[in-house]
Amino acid sequence: MANELLFFMEVLVGGLLAGTMYSLVALGFVLIFKASATFNFSQGAMVFFSVLAFCGFMQDFNIPFVLAFILAALLMVVVGLCTERLVLRPLMNASEDTVLMATIGLGYVLEGLAQAAWGVEVRRLDLGIGDFPVPWIADNLKLFISALDITAGLVAALMIIGLFLLFKYTKIGLGLRAVADDAGAASSIGIPLKHIMLLVWSAAGVVALVAGCMWGARAGVQFALVDLALKALPVLIIGGFSSIPGAIVGGLIIGAVEKILEVYIGPFFGGAIEGWAPYVLAIFFLLYRPEGLFGEKIIRRV
Amino acid sequence: MSNTSANILDIKNIEVRYDNVILALHDVSLKVPKGKVVALLGANGAGKSTTLKAVSTMLASERGKVTKGSIDYDGTSIDKQNPSQMVGLGMVQVLEGRRCFGHLTVEENIISGAYSRKLSKGDINQELEKIYKYFIRLKERRKSQAAFTSGGEQQMIAVARAMMAKPKMLLLDEPTMGLAPQLVAEIFNIVKELNQKEGVSILLAEQNTNIALKNSDYGYIIETGKVMLEGTAQSLLNDDKVKELYLGISKKGRKNFRDVLKEESLNKRSN
Numbered sequence: 123m124a125n126e127l128l129f130f131m132e133v134l135v136g137g138l139l140a141g142t143m144y145s146l147v148a149l150g151f152v153l154i155f156k157a158s159a160t161f162n163f164s165q166g167a168m169v170f171f172s173v174l175a176f177c178g179f180m181q182d183f184n185i186p187f188v189l190a191f192i193l194a195a196l197l198m199v200v201v202g203l204c205t206e207r208l209v210l211r212p213l214m215n216a217s218e219d220t221v222l223m224a225t226i227g228l229g230y231v232l233e234g235l236a237q238a239a240w241g242v243e244v245r246r247l248d249l250g251i252g253d254f255p256v257p258w259i260a261d262n263l264k265l266f267i268s269a270l271d272i273t274a275g276l277v278a279a280l281m282i283i284g285l286f287l288l289f290k291y292t293k294i295g296l297g298l299r300a301v302a303d304d305a306g307a308a309s310s311i312g313i314p315l316k317h318i319m320l321l322v323w324s325a326a327g328v329v330a331l332v333a334g335c336m337w338g339a340r341a342g343v344q345f346a347l348v349d350l351a352l353k354a355l356p357v358l359i360i361g362g363f364s365s366i367p368g369a370i371v372g373g374l375i376i377g378a379v380e381k382i383l384e385v386y387i388g389p390f391f392g393g394a395i396e397g398w399a400p401y402v403l404a405i406f407f408l409l410y411r412p413e414g415l416f417g418e419k420i421i422r423r424v
Numbered sequence: 425m426s427n428t429s430a431n432i433l434d435i436k437n438i439e440v441r442y443d444n445v446i447l448a449l450h451d452v453s454l455k456v457p458k459g460k461v462v463a464l465l466g467a468n469g470a471g472k473s474t475t476l477k478a479v480s481t482m483l484a485s486e487r488g489k490v491t492k493g494s495i496d497y498d499g500t501s502i503d504k505q506n507p508s509q510m511v512g513l514g515m516v517q518v519l520e521g522r523r524c525f526g527h528l529t530v531e532e533n534i535i536s537g538a539y540s541r542k543l544s545k546g547d548i549n550q551e552l553e554k555i556y557k558y559f560i561r562l563k564e565r566r567k568s569q570a571a572f573t574s575g576g577e578q579q580m581i582a583v584a585r586a587m588m589a590k591p592k593m594l595l596l597d598e599p600t601m602g603l604a605p606q607l608v609a610e611i612f613n614i615v616k617e618l619n620q621k622e623g624v625s626i627l628l629a630e631q632n633t634n635i636a637l638k639n640s641d642y643g644y645i646i647e648t649g650k651v652m653l654e655g656t657a658q659s660l661l662n663d664d665k666v667k668e669l670y671l672g673i674s675k676k677g678r679k680n681f682r683d684v685l686k687e688e689s690l691n692k693r694s695n
Contacts, residue, residue, distance in 0.1 A: 214485070215484070215485050215486070215487060293539065296528075296532060296535065296536055296539070297536070297539055299525065299527065299528060299532075300525045300528065300536045300539075302527075303525035303526055303527050303528065304523050304524075304525055304526075306482075306485065306519065306523065307519055307523035307524070307525065307582075308525075308536070309482070309485070309507045309508065310480065310482060310507060310511075310516070310517050310518075310519050310523070310586075311511060311516060311536060311537045311539065311540070311585055311586060311588075311589055312507070312508045312510075312511025312512060312516070312539055312540030312589055313508065313536065313539045313540075314508045
C-alpha cells in the first residue's frame with residue numbers, strides 16, 4: 123500500500139515537474155499573445171533557433187558556457203528587432219489573421235536559417251545537470267526525481283516571478299498591459315507600439331532560449347523541438363492564452379495528467395496516450411471554459 | 425481670427441481619403457485659437473472623427489491619408505509626425521467611445537497617460553492628485569477595474585488619462601455619447617474647467633449641438649466632409665438655419681444644408 127502511494131507520488135511529482143517544461147514554452151506564446159493578440163506559430167522555431175545557436179557558439183567556436191548563453195540571448199533580441207522592423211511594422215494595420223499567417227512564415231524562415239548556419243545533425247547539450255534521479259531525494263524521500271526536472275521547475279518559477287514584477291511594477295509593463303487591452307487607445311496617449319512589440323518579441327526570444335536549453339538537454343537539440351513546442355497549445359487552452367500564471371498552471375496540469383493517465387489508464391489503450399491525452403483535456407476546456415482557467419474574461423458592460 | 429500665431433491649430437483645405445479611394449473630407453478648414461474651445465458639429469458620418477484623426481495623425485492606422493491641404497500645429501506642419509510624437513508635442517486625442525483599458529484599474533488607466541513623460545514616482549503621484557481634483561468621482565473608484573465602471577466614469581477616465589500627458593491641446597471625440605443628461609452636464613463642466621484653469625485649447629466633436637455650442641467659443645458645422653457654416657458659438661445658437669437643422673426647431677421638411685442651399689438657389693431663379 124505504502125509502496126503504491128509512493129509510486130503515485132513519484133508519477134505525480136515527475137509529471138508536475140515535466141509540466142514546467144511545457145510551461146516554459148507556453149510563456150513565450152503568452153507574451154506575444156498579450157501584445158499582438160496573435161498565436162505566434164514561430165515560437166517553436168524560435169526555441170529551436172535559439173538553442174541551436176547556443177550550442178553552435180559553444181561547440182563550433184569554443185565560447186564558454188555563460189558567454190555563449192549571453193550571445194544567444196542577444197541574438198534573440200536581434201531576431202526580435204528584425205521581426206518588429208521587417209514583419210510587424212509593415213503589418214501594423216493588418217488584421218490579426220494576417221499577422222498569424224506571417225508568424226507561420228517567420229517560423230519557416232527561422233528553421234531554415236538555423237539549419238543553414240549550424241547544420242542539420244542532432245547536437246547534444248550538456249548543461250552540467252544530469253537527467254537522472256537526485257540521490258539525496260531518492261535516499262530520504264524514496265522518490266526518484268530527475269535533477270533536470272527540478273532545475274526546470276526552479277527556472278520556471280524564477281521566470282514567472284521576474285515577468286510578474288516586470289508587468290505589474292514597471293512603466294513598460296504598464297504600457298504592455300495597456301497595449302494588450304486596446305492598442306489604438308494606447309497609441310492615442312503616446313505609448314509607442316514599436317517599443318512594446320520589440321520588448322515582447324525579445325522577451326519571448328529569451329524565454330524560448332531558456333525553454334530550448336531545458337528541452338535540448340533532455341531530448342537533444344534537434345528539429346523535433348519545433349513540434350514539441352506545439353504541446354504548449356493545450357497548455358494555453360487550459361491556462362488561458364493571455365495569462366502568465368495560466369501558462370504555469372496549465373503546464374503543471376498537462377504534465378501531471380498526462381503522466382497519471384499514461385501510467386494508470388494507458389495500458390487499457392495499449393499505452394502511448396501521452397501524445398493525445400492533453401488534447402482531449404483541451405477539448406473539454408474549449409467546450410466548458412473557453413477562456414481557460416486564468417484567461418482574462420471578456421468583460422462587457424450591459 | 426486672421427493672426428496665425430494666435431492659433432494653436434490651423435487646418436487649411438484638407439482632403440482625406442481612406443484606402444486611397446473613399447473620400448471622407450472634401451474641403452475642411454478650421455482654426456483653434458490658443459486657449460479657446462472650438463466645437464465641430466455635424467451628424468453621423470459628416471467627417472468629425474476623420475478631421476480629429478487627421479490632426480492627431482491617427483488616420484494612418486485606419487488606412488486614411490491627408491491627400492490635399494495642410495495642418496499646422498503650434499506653427500509647424502504635422503506632416504511627418506506619428507501619434508506618439510504628437511502626444512510629445514502636447515496634442516492628445518480622446519477617442520470616440522472612451523476606449524479605457526478595461527483590465528487595468530482606474531488609477532493605472534490614468535497613470536498610463538503619463539507614459540510619454542519622464543516622471544518619477546513622486547511626480548506621478550503629485551500629478552495624480554492634481555487630476556483627481558477635477559475628477560473627484562474617480563478618486564473614490566481608483567482601485568476598481570475600469571471595465572466595471574459606469575459609462576460616465578469611463579469617459580472621465582479617458583479625459584483624465586489624456587490630461588496626464590499634460591496636453592496643450594485636447595481633441596475630444598463625442599465625449600457625451602450615450603450618457604444621461606446629468607452626466608453630459610458634468611462632463612462639460614469638467615471640460616470647461618480644464619480649459620479655464622489649465623489653459624488647454626480644445627477641439628470638440630459633438631452631435632449634441634445645443635450643449636456643445638453653449639460650452640464653446642466658436643463653432644463649425646460640417647456635412648458630408650465639407651464645412652457648411654462657421655461662426656461664434658453665440659451667433660450659431662441664434663442662427664435660424666442651425667436652429668432648424670440641428671436644434672430640432674423645425675418648420676419645414678428640410679434636413680440639411682444642401683437642401684437649404686438648393687431651395688435658396690431655386691428661390692433666386694424664380695425671383
